[in-house]
Amino acid sequence: MSERVALSLMVNGEAHEVAVPARKLLSDVLREELGLTGTHVGCEHGACGACTIWVDGAPARACLIFAVQMTGRAITTIEGIGDGALTAFQQALHEQHGLQCGFCTPGIVMTVEAYLKENAAPTEAEVRDLLSGNLCRCTGYHNIVKAVLATVATARA
């Protein structure tokens, strides 16, 4: 049952051919087979959000997906965000000191960037609600919330 399944993964716009056991989680395949270590593993039960990626542009927990399920799906990871430069939100996190150890940060960026594609003007309460699926043990979230609101304010200006 450790037989490998051959599959083609589309990640950050590039196709990758891998052969992995059916049970290997997408989080592990991204990190190990593809060397994309920006997606972090914090719990493997969908609670912490550190492994958040996009599947066809929608946020998803990579630790709750088997890589073999992703045939024909477009996956985006933190490495696929920003095109070489920091996005407005990433820059805002930097300016607002919205990260400390950085382990939860890619998951937060993926969650927020997905949301901002469709929502231009969240209130602070909505921002906190949005972030409720990403655990951070370092920052107390205050500056992350500020960074989201700053990003939104700048975009509107």
Next chain:
Amino acid sequence: MSDGFDVIGKPLLRKEDRRFLTGQGRYLDDIVIPRALHACFVRSPHAHARIRAIDVAAAKAAPGVVAVVTGAELADWTTTLRMAPPIEGLVPMEMTALPRDKVRFQGDPVACVVARDRYLAEDAVEQVAVDYEPLPAVADMTAALAPGAPLVDDALASNLVSHQHASFGNPAQRFREADRIVEARFSQGRQTHAPIETRGCAAIWDEGRQHLTFHIGNQVPHGFRTQLAARLTLSESQVTIVCPDIGGGFGQKIALYREELTVAALARALKRPVRWREDRIENLTSASHAREDFVRTRTAVARDGRILALEVEIVEDFGAYSFYPANYLARVIAMILTGPYRIQDYAYDVKIALTNKCGAGPMRAPMAITSWVMDGTIEAVARALGLDPVAVRRVNMLRADELPYTMATGERLEDVTPRETLEAALTAIGYDGFRRDQAADRARGRHRGLGICAVVESTTYGSTFYKAAGIPGSGHEAAWVRVDPSGAVSASVGLMASGQGYETALAQAVAEGLGVTADAVQMQMGNTDIAPYGMGSRGARGATAGGGTAYLAGCELNAKVRSIAAGMLGLNTADELRMRAGRIERHVAGAWTDAGVTLVDVARRAYLDPTNLPAGMAPGLDCHKTYDPPQMTYSNATHVCEVELDVATGQLTLLRYVIAEDCGTVLNPALVEGQQHGATAMGLGGALYEQVLYDADGQNLSASFVDYLLPTAAELPPFEVIAMHTPNRRTPTGLKGMAEGGVMGAIGAVTNAVNDALAPFGVIAERQPLTPMYLRDLLRGRT
């Protein structure tokens, strides 16, 4: 606030951010190690059981498995840890690499499978058959200390592993004189650090060089190296610790754990790299726990609210193993408990109990309960006497003219500003207005509460502290600063970051001392071959010990730079010279002017033209420095929290949170504020949500994030921070440090707020976490 500093005190953006923002951080699991095997531990399902036999045959034959080892093999490869500091009242404890005779908590590791990958290793773990003989377990500290309780450690006479008590002044007399005697109780739930990155390590044994390279995210790399080498009977020079980026530590990533020792021993025995990643279940059940304690105070008071004497009794549930000296955690609580209050007649009694639970370790602010106990006692006094709790604080709180103040325990408070932070916090939250609005709200069935907590935080422990306390160890720190021939500046300190922003803050300290920009300073930390032997990142010593040493090293090198520059300028003395942003300036006719000499010029001379250096000066441009901070350094704060309580459901909403803090000189105020947020959040988590719950048989009921609840952004309030800066007169630049006081203040402020909301119902919350279920229990029949 810069107060005469060029670089220190500026809210510079962090140098380390870019890699973290873009997913290019390099954490332990991101490191590729060819041919590495993966370790996975077999763990006890029982809280207490004899190990009769371990059958590894099926596991060894499982696909991809290279080795399966137990305590027996490891005993050949490692020494036993003996935790026996010469402290009165502390019973020595021993711990082998893996247990051989019995397991002491659910999750205790008994064997290790090494396989091609973690998936296969977990399959094989299920194939290991351990024959256990379950024993009665003790899962409650009171039961553990009762006569006849099952022994957690058979080598000890009882489960009381540490008992310390002391009395100062004449408490008995004060109790006789008192107008009232007030009793109060406080109890914290068992908690765990839960960094988002769990524990892990990777060991590479070089058989040819007989050298171990051990990759691990650890807050105290040199101390870890010393321990690891000793346990493996290697010379310390045969071991290199390399710390990658760390996804949070909070005190959990300091000790040498048995899993890590096992991985190192296996790499050497198998002559293949071995790596280990702990999963979240293991992290929550089997890494280290903290805080579960029960405290009782008894206070002699005069009717005007003055505290005449204070007695405190502390019992702590330490779990089954001693990763640290068992008195370590409670000792500080007892020592600093009186905090900012004028109390000279004081007694404490601290007992530490072993139980069949995961062992305890220092969790950000091991002394967390201190401020809640002291300020909660103040609140109890106010209630008993019918006085305003703010008035009781003002009556008892030290005034500026009383400083320096020597506490009953001998601790010296100097350059602290408890009153100033109290008044600032009360003004910011609008205390008087709140009381008026609260009365009106109560009439309408809306129950809000306001809680205050004064914090005096012991941040940095000097070597004289350890000596005075009879604890082996040192409080000094070490740094080097080097300028290379091209003018590039590198520096190192014996600390290791797990989110504190040292690459920026410590660069600022070096830059300030040396006279360059923070941008120009490249910090290199966490590699024990490169960094000088330091005492690591623990408590809140990063700024004072780490930053202080880095600054002093920078200053010393600056002196050499100016001497060389003076020579280059044909001056007799360097006194009229300074360096700013790498350029030498000379004080001429009352003003500083650019002298046309740069650090690059000086460095070139120092390395490549040494015969032109001042007479007697050695070539090169680097400096190594150590610094021992004062015996103790304190910072202080006042936290004020406003809550709303839904009495029908027990649900709490945190409406406002104000922190007025005085951390002295700060390296980077933005980073300091971030630390306040994070510490406060952790305190609120423990006070309201987090609980490691064991049942009566020692089964851990909180093995995942579904049950062990960390607060999210939706539960936490915004934090309003008022920063004050009273420099410490004894430390370099007046640094004090901080980072744990937030936990202390949060625990007290939120509980006092809840009790303020509960006041109309005549009930007191004494136990954390303050769950809706607990609050409804208190309210049942009274609403």
Next chain:
Amino acid sequence: MKPAAFTYHAARSLDEALALLAAHGEDGKLIAGGQSLVPMMNMRLAQPRHLVDINAVAGLDRIALEGDRLVLGGLVRHQALARAPLVRAHCPILAAAAASIGHHAIRARGTLGGSLAHADPAAQLPLIACLLDAAIELRSAHGARTVAAADFFAGVFATALAPDELLTAIRVPCAVPGQGWGFRLMSRRVGDFALAAAAVIVTLDTAGRVETLQAALGGVEATPVTLGPMAYTQQGQTPHAAWCAALATSFAAACDPIDDPRVPAAYRGELAEALLARALADALARTRGRTP
């Protein structure tokens, strides 16, 4: 925690999915959103030897109006339930309940069919299905049947689903004009499973008295509890505050709440009562066109 090994099958059609389920019986498990199943597999609490992935099966994600019923396919994601105009218009309580599930990433993948089949006592969608007495459509390789929600949920993580059956769709009644709904849930943190949840729909007659009433509680017992016969006795009642309180009290008192180490039965019962009273008030406000 890594899952145990399994053989993976990606079904390309409903028939293929059903054939795979028939072939593997108890050894087979469907995977749709995976938000409940994969955590259990990662913790090795579930170790299916065969996983049948139905994400690519067409036709299972319809949202359609058929007469006075809303038809919702088993593969409809929670996010879609929360946002779809048809759901918001014709079954607003379902949209509200779906919007409260977990977090964005969970709602993007979790499915209606998956949530109903998983039957967590505290879950929102089983609660609403019972409130509305949804008709739950099941298919197997041998045929099709419809089970009423009241008969579908059997216990904690237990339903009437046979190992070879797949939940293809549910039908729920559309809200009638003037109907008010109330949905109140309490959890420790945003997105957590509910400690208890109350759902109410009510219509009033022209005199402002209760005409129809349905109420249900989730998270209190092993399966959702509906008001049942007690609903009929409320017809004609004047819905003032005292009525809300009394109804909440008697409905909660009729329950036998789960008792567990963290949440004692007494608490759950009180919580149910408080949430019911508030959900009733919300529903009544909505009958008057007001947003509570």
